[in-house]
Amino acid sequence: MMAPLPNQEEELTPGTFLRGLWEENPVFVMLLGMCPVLAVTNSTLNALAMGLATTFVLVCSSALVSLLRHLIPKQVRIATYIVIIATFVTIVDHVIQAISLDLYNALGAFIQLIVANCIILGRAEAYAAKNRLATTLVNSLGMGAGFTIALLSLGTVREILGSGTLLGYPLFGEHFQTWVVMILPPGGFFVLGAWLLLFSWLQQRRARRITEGEEIRVRGS
Amino acid sequence: MTVTEQTAAAPAPPSSIAMVRTLGGIAMLSGFLVVLVYQLTLPAILENQRRAIERAVFLVVPGAVSRVDFQLAADGLNRVTEDTEDSPDAIAVYAGFDADGALKGVALEAAAPGYQDVIKLLYGYDPACECITGIYVLKMTETPGLGDKIATDQTFLANFKALDARLSAAGDSLQNAIVTVKNGTKKAPWQIDAISGATVSCKAVGRALNESAHRILPRLQPAVNQLKVEE
Numbered sequence: 103m104m105a106p107l108p109n110q111e112e113e114l115t116p117g118t119f120l121r122g123l124w125e126e127n128p129v130f131v132m133l134l135g136m137c138p139v140l141a142v143t144n145s146t147l148n149a150l151a152m153g154l155a156t157t158f159v160l161v162c163s164s165a166l167v168s169l170l171r172h173l174i175p176k177q178v179r180i181a182t183y184i185v186i187i188a189t190f191v192t193i194v195d196h197v198i199q200a201i202s203l204d205l206y207n208a209l210g211a212f213i214q215l216i217v218a219n220c221i222i223l224g225r226a227e228a229y230a231a232k233n234r235l236a237t238t239l240v241n242s243l244g245m246g247a248g249f250t251i252a253l254l255s256l257g258t259v260r261e262i263l264g265s266g267t268l269l270g271y272p273l274f275g276e277h278f279q280t281w282v283v284m285i286l287p288p289g290g291f292f293v294l295g296a297w298l299l300l301f302s303w304l305q306q307r308r309a310r311r312i313t314e315g316e317e318i319r320v321r322g323s
Numbered sequence: 324m325t326v327t328e329q330t331a332a333a334p335a336p337p338s339s340i341a342m343v344r345t346l347g348g349i350a351m352l353s354g355f356l357v358v359l360v361y362q363l364t365l366p367a368i369l370e371n372q373r374r375a376i377e378r379a380v381f382l383v384v385p386g387a388v389s390r391v392d393f394q395l396a397a398d399g400l401n402r403v404t405e406d407t408e409d410s411p412d413a414i415a416v417y418a419g420f421d422a423d424g425a426l427k428g429v430a431l432e433a434a435a436p437g438y439q440d441v442i443k444l445l446y447g448y449d450p451a452c453e454c455i456t457g458i459y460v461l462k463m464t465e466t467p468g469l470g471d472k473i474a475t476d477q478t479f480l481a482n483f484k485a486l487d488a489r490l491s492a493a494g495d496s497l498q499n500a501i502v503t504v505k506n507g508t509k510k511a512p513w514q515i516d517a518i519s520g521a522t523v524s525c526k527a528v529g530r531a532l533n534e535s536a537h538r539i540l541p542r543l544q545p546a547v548n549q550l551k552v553e554e
Binding site for chain 1: 341342345346349350352353356357360363364366368371372385462466467468469
């Protein structure tokens, strides 16, 4: 992990953004924020909306924490972070209601529960409180994008298998027997498990290739 | 926080004033932002809710193009105006009218416990034929793919095109209780043909309609003449 040491500000590099997408992906690598990942990924649209809402809260709260990082006494930092996060969650809650009531009803209590999403509090504590505004913005955008991509990978698979549609448009003929379990809670676990399997297989394969490559080089020399 | 600040602060905790200042400041900023967004989004949210109700009312009252809200309270049927107070006992009655201002029917609310949680419905009632003209599911958490078919299954929804809800001769109850029957055994116009595989949810719909019709219609039917577009 390339996480910066405590009290040491990180330089702005492409890695600042890309870490959230792959190396430290909040869902597939850190296994954080599982509650919305499993609960609201029964359709692509819900997954996308949840991902964007979480990204908004993550970016805004990290930015504010980063700006105020020298003013917040250590003893009350968690309380302060929670108030900041709760504020942006309330804002998102109202904005989604204003955009579409159907979407709001579909996401249900999970919008309010963004407050308790450990990715956001984790970013505030582990990154925003120690870094400049610019790097914090880039890093939290990367994390948010990684979270959204992860939600979408679950949401699309579950919607295609469970409802036979993508973004509400039917993909197969009328006689497609939908795999209802995929849009029920167990489906979330199945699909998450399958994705985790794929990712660890990819990682293992890459690690094996690197070692094999080194062995060849050693023999050749 | 830098290294020097931390080591300096460790032995003597910072004054409570700093903590109070931070928390108070953040809370004020938070309050300001929340109120600002609330004010900005309120018109759009109210408009969305109004449109959602309107869409549902027009769906269950075929032919309606405008709606007027009434309230059935202890003192009779009243038009809902801006100064109408919300009272928990009052029953909402959404009257739907066609372009000429003729009453096409009213939309009423019904609810009953379903398979997992309460199913809330809006149903249309036509006082002219004394029948239910359509249902719309407002809220439910029925099993996806099984129980949630009550909102989409066309054969099931066809039950409610003209579901008999006549009042008895005395006018104090329904002539025939609305019941859900097993799939394929519907015989009378007041029976609902269940979806096979979603019996519990279908029965809940029947119970909700029966309870609501039984409670509201005997009070509503005598006051039907008061349902007009104009005051």
